[in-house]
Amino acid sequence: MKHDLAAYLSERTYPGRGIVLGRSADNAKAVIAYFIMGRSVNSRNRVFTETEDGIRTEAYDPSKMSDPSLIIYHPVRVYEGETIVTNGDQTDTIRDSLAAGHCFRHALMGREFEPDGPNWTPRISGIVEEDGAYKLSILKSLDGDPSCCCRYFYEYDKPQAGVGHIIHTYQADEEPLPSYVGEPAMVTIDAPDAKSLADLIWQNLNEDNKVSLYVSYIDLATGERDTVIVNKHQ
Numbered sequence: 001m002k003h004d005l006a007a008y009l010s011e012r013t014y015p016g017r018g019i020v021l022g023r024s025a026d027n028a029k030a031v032i033a034y035f036i037m038g039r040s041v042n043s044r045n046r047v048f049t050e051t052e053d054g055i056r057t058e059a060y061d062p063s064k065m066s067d068p069s070l071i072i073y074h075p076v077r078v079y080e081g082e083t084i085v086t087n088g089d090q091t092d093t094i095r096d097s098l099a100a101g102h103c104f105r106h107a108l109m110g111r112e113f114e115p116d117g118p119n120w121t122p123r124i125s126g127i128v129e130e131d132g133a134y135k136l137s138i139l140k141s142l143d144g145d146p147s148c149c150c151r152y153f154y155e156y157d158k159p160q161a162g163v164g165h166i167i168h169t170y171q172a173d174e175e176p177l178p179s180y181v182g183e184p185a186m187v188t189i190d191a192p193d194a195k196s197l198a199d200l201i202w203q204n205l206n207e208d209n210k211v212s213l214y215v216s217y218i219d220l221a222t223g224e225r226d227t228v229i230v231n232k233h234q
Contacts, residue, residue: 014173022164
């Protein structure tokens with residue numbers, strides 16, 4: 001089942017952090033989006049800033065930062081033409097694994113969900129290859145039981161024009177927060193460029209909980225990147 005991306009996001013008050021990977025409607029560009037949301041002061045006190053190889057999260061107001069351990073990291077890194085996007089420091093784990101001659105899956109077999117019980121927030125990760133093929137993964141507890149880590153991997157070797165897949169950390173806005181369930185949801189990608197998609201996503205994320213958004217369109221022929229960053233704290 002294919003979902004309208006705007007409707008999918010607007011129907012969820014707190015999906016948490018989310019990754020969208022796919023292909024533009026003209027079939028010429030790989031599409032990446034990553035968003036973060038927050039309910040606590042610590043989680044909401046963040047912005048995305050550009051780095052040489054992607055982006056990192058930073059405290060908007062350092063005086064309000066109480067615990068940086070799970071909220072300060074590099075969500076996006078580019079390594080030898082491949083773009084890694086995750087919701088935690090496993091971005092670095094994946095990059096280091098690639099540098100050592102291993103693969104996306106190998107890197108994540110040594111990682112698990114975040115140690116933030118009782119939520120046990122899943123680690124979600126994605127990678128886009130130079131030809132636009134992409135992979136997604138989620139590492140989560142077994143129905144809230146932290147004694148077992150479930151690792152799921154999804155590979156899309158021939159993406160379809162105007163189609164993407166979204167995966168996010170939480171299934172619903174409840175207490176404790178339940179982990180995402182099922183395979184990544186298939187969504188439409190109609191926006192012609194990064195700005196248009198960023199506008200669509202930002203407008204449909206919950207106004208109270210949205211924090212930051214990264215969107216990038218990568219030209220498959222030239223490698224040129226059209227990238228937009230949106231921060232609630234500008």
